[in-house]
Amino acid sequence: MADSDDKPPSIITLTTDFGHSEHYVGAMKGAILSVNPRATIVDVTHDVSPQRIEEGSYLLGAAWPYFSTGSIHVAVVDPGVGGERRALVLSTPAGYFVGPDNGVLSCALPDSARPRGNRGAAKSVRLPEGYVAVAISDPRYMRQPVSATFHGRDVFAPVAAHLSLGVEIDSFGQRVASILALPLLRAVKKADGSVRGRVIHVDRFGNLVTSIGAVDVGGSDVTVEIAGEVVHGLASTYGGGDDLVALIDSSGYLEVAFPRGNAAELLDVCLDTPVSVRPVVVRMRRPQ
Numbered sequence: 001m002a003d004s005d006d007k008p009p010s011i012i013t014l015t016t017d018f019g020h021s022e023h024y025v026g027a028m029k030g031a032i033l034s035v036n037p038r039a040t041i042v043d044v045t046h047d048v049s050p051q052r053i054e055e056g057s058y059l060l061g062a063a064w065p066y067f068s069t070g071s072i073h074v075a076v077v078d079p080g081v082g083g084e085r086r087a088l089v090l091s092t093p094a095g096y097f098v099g100p101d102n103g104v105l106s107c108a109l110p111d112s113a114r115p116r117g118n119r120g121a122a123k124s125v126r127l128p129e130g131y132v133a134v135a136i137s138d139p140r141y142m143r144q145p146v147s148a149t150f151h152g153r154d155v156f157a158p159v160a161a162h163l164s165l166g167v168e169i170d171s172f173g174q175r176v177a178s179i180l181a182l183p184l185l186r187a188v189k190k191a192d193g194s195v196r197g198r199v200i201h202v203d204r205f206g207n208l209v210t211s212i213g214a215v216d217v218g219g220s221d222v223t224v225e226i227a228g229e230v231v232h233g234l235a236s237t238y239g240g241g242d243d244l245v246a247l248i249d250s251s252g253y254l255e256v257a258f259p260r261g262n263a264a265e266l267l268d269v270c271l272d273t274p275v276s277v278r279p280v281v282v283r284m285r286r287p288q
Contacts (some may be wrong), residue, residue, distance in 0.1 A: 010164030011071040015060040017048035028157040035161035051079040061107025075099040082148040095285040102180040122180035137173035187216035196279040206262030212254040227267040
């Protein structure tokens with residue numbers, strides 16, 4: 001379908017683990033623009049940790065709600081490229097999501113549709129009402145020949161571009177009733193009242209984003225333990241002093257930061273480092 005002159009440029013976002021030192025991101029953008037020269041391409045991030053599907057889904061999930069309805073979101077964190085995993089287009093009430101069927105598109109699903117548990121491998125889930133997915137198979141919408149190792153350029157990018165021109169989702173392949181989805185990021189509640197989580201993302205400032213949500217933490221009268229260090233209470237901003245601070249970040253997750261420094265380097269921690277939060281128990285003195 002040709003793009004009309006009065007139609008605004010379509011928005012296509014890109015989330016990958018490709019980094020910036022190679023040609024991969026540029027090649028994907030070229031593949032998009034060769035199909036739709038008027039597309040608006042927005043980089044969410046290309047700094048997902050290599051092959052970390054969960055982190056890629058988290059980062060896209062933190063960004064896509066702020067785009068207009070109908071935007072197209074391409075996510076390529078794809079350790080199984082060239083294997084048996086499917087390539088998907090997912091239509092949702094918010095827009096379209098394009099990527100491998102390995103759980104990276106989990107953030108596009110409502111919480112109620114995702115598997116139970118706090119971590120683990122992606123599991124097959126049925127799509128809820130209002131969500132449609134197709135397995136990409138029609139070669140007319142791919143760059144030829146398709147590289148076995150670069151579906152971002154040859155499959156996902158051109159499919160997103162054709163979507164932006166108005167090609168209907170059913171044109172790309174057969175509908176599927178289920179896709180792979182990761183469990184929600186949730187803390188584990190312990191019998192002693194504490195909650196346990198882990199680091200799911202280290203941002204460029206060295207701030208440690210955890211899988212513990214605001215709802216898991218409760219109030220601010222808590223202690224946060226990570227890598228042998230204890231942080232007392234929750235701060236409201238990063239300017240909480242010269243020591244480690246814990247706060248609920250703009251996406252609603254517990255974060256540990258080191259103002260004017262780098263918490264990841266200070267603590268020598270990485271992804272999946274355990275984190276625990278304990279409520280402060282105030283013991284009342286017995287009257288004399």
